[in-house]
Amino acid sequence: MKHARKLTVGLGAVAMSVGMVATAGVANAGTNATDYGYNSYTGAKAAKVYFQHNGDVFYIHDLAADGWGVAVQYRVNNSKTTTMVHWGGANTMVAIGRSEIPEGATVQFRACRWLSDRSDCGPMAWSESAVKAKA
Template identity: 35%
Template structure:
C-alpha cells in the first residue's frame, strides 16, 4: 500500500512541476478568432447614404469582402492594420451592387483593425469612414 501511495504522490508532483513550468515559460491560450464588419456613415450634404459601402472580415481564411450598395458614383476603400501596424488599402470601384473578396494571410491570433470609407475621384470621404475589428 505504501508503494502505491508513493507512486501516486510522485505522479502528482510531476504533474504539478509540469504545470508550474508551463506557467513560468509563458504558455497562454490562443486568442479566439472573431469576424468583424463595418459600414460607411452617411454624409447627406454630399449625397452619400449610410451603409453605401461596407466590409466583412472573415477570420477563418483571413478574407476581406468589400461591398458597394449605392449608386452614388463613389467606390469603397478599406485600410487595415495588423497588430497596430498599417498593412495596405483595398479598393472596390466596380459600382453599385458589386463586391470583391481579398484573400490575405495573418498569424493566428493577430489583431486586425480596419476602416471602411467611400472614395470619390481618388479622395477618401473622411466623414463616411467607420472602424471595425476582428482576430485572425
C-alpha cells in the same frame, strides 16, 4: 458563427468634408466582423466590409449608385494602414484574401466610400483592438 458587435463612431462636421460617417470593425478571436460606411449627406449605407477570420478574407460591397468606389482600410498589430478599393459599381462585391496576416495578430478595419485618389478614408476612428483567431 457569431458576429462581433458594431461600434458606431460619430464624426461630426469633419466627416462632411469627405462625405462619410463610419463605424469601425471588430474581429474577436474565432469570430467574423462587419463594418458599414455611410453617406453623410443622405445617411444611407454606402459601403459594407465583412472580414472572415478563417482565411483572412475581406468582402468589400458597394451598396450605393453614387459614383463613388468603396474601400476598406485595415492594419495589423497597429502597423501601417493598407487600403483596398473596389470600383465595381453599385450592388457589386469583391473578395480579397490577405495571407500576410499572421495568426494571433490584432486586426482593425473600417469601411468607407472612396473618391478619386484620396490617400485615406478620412479621420475615422479605428476599432478597438481585436485578436485574430489562432489556427
